[in-house]
Amino acid sequence: xxxxxxxxxxxxxxxxxxxxxxxxxxxxxxxPPITAIAIAPGSGALGEAIGVELFGFGFQIxxxxxxxxxxxxxxxxxxxxxxxxxxxxxxxxxxxxxxxxESVLAYDSTPQSASxxxxxxxxxxxxxxxxxxxxxxxxxxxxxxxxxxxDLGEAAREIAIVIKQSLRR
Numbered sequence: 437x438x439x440x441x442x443x444x445x446x447x448x449x450x451x452x453x454x455x456x457x458x459x460x461x462x463x464x465x466x467x468p469p470i471t472a473i474a475i476a477p478g479s480g481a482l483g484e485a486i487g488v489e490l491f492g493f494g495f496q497i498x499x500x501x502x503x504x505x506x507x508x509x510x511x512x513x514x515x516x517x518x519x520x521x522x523x524x525x526x527x528x529x530x531x532x533x534x535x536x537x538e539s540v541l542a543y544d545s546t547p548q549s550a551s552x553x554x555x556x557x558x559x560x561x562x563x564x565x566x567x568x569x570x571x572x573x574x575x576x577x578x579x580x581x582x583x584x585x586x587d588l589g590e591a592a593r594e595i596a597i598v599i600k601q602s603l604r605r
Contacts, residue, residue, distance in 0.1 A: 454571040455586045457598050459564065467556070470563070470603045474500040474526055476536040482547050482595075483537035485588050489596030490535075498531045527557035535599075543576060547591045554599060564602035568595050 473495050475487045487497045523534060534555045542548035547570055554564040568591060574580035586594065 454584060455591065455594060456569045456571075457566055457594050458568075459566045459598055459602060466604075468532070470495070470532045470554075470556075472496040472498050472531045473533045473535050473554070474498040474531045474557070476500065476534055479535065479537035480539055481588060482539040482550055482592060483535065485592030486535065486537060486552070486596050486599070489592045490599065493596065493600050498526070498529075500526055500531070500534070523555065523557050523560055531557045533557055533563060533603075542570065542585070544582075544585070546570060546585055546587055550591070550595065552595055552599070554603070564599055566595065566598050566602075 473487070473490060475483050475497060477500065479486075491497045526534065534557055536553045536555070537550055538552075539550040540548045547568075549570065550568045552564075552566050552568070553562060555561065556563050570586055570591065571584035572581055573584035
């Protein structure tokens with residue numbers, strides 16, 4: 437009986453996996469301090485939640501949406517904001533980096549996975565990139581699965597910690 441309980445416990449542990457954050461190999465940023473980060477439009481609820489966490493770490497969070505006053509164009513998309521001339525305008529306004537988040541929601545509306553990129557607003561250089569994947573356990577929707585999965589806030593915190601470490605704050 438004892439061996440059966442041990443085998444069952446081992447099987448449950450092997451069948452579960454916690455969330456994973458993986459930086460894609462860039463070294464720590466060595467340039468001027470990153471202090472003000474714009475969250476790209478379209479980064480969704482996860483992007484906003486990451487912004488809240490970064491704010492808690494002392495970063496200024498900037499909203500880059502609206503109309504570009506010099507060109508009269510709408511800045512409603514991440515690609516519009518990340519375009520080199522517009523990125524430079526963000527830099528002129530004191531923004532030091534742009535955060536772009538693309539995420540996929542799971543069956544239970546929690547984040548399933550995310551790709552994150554931080555770009556230097558003055559040079560266009562990629563400062564940090566990472567991927568995040570939610571945990572899982574047992575059958576979808578099971579108590580073990582619910583226990584292993586991170587909600588929006590927990591996912592944002594995990595991602596923000598890696599960004600903070602990458603930017604050496």
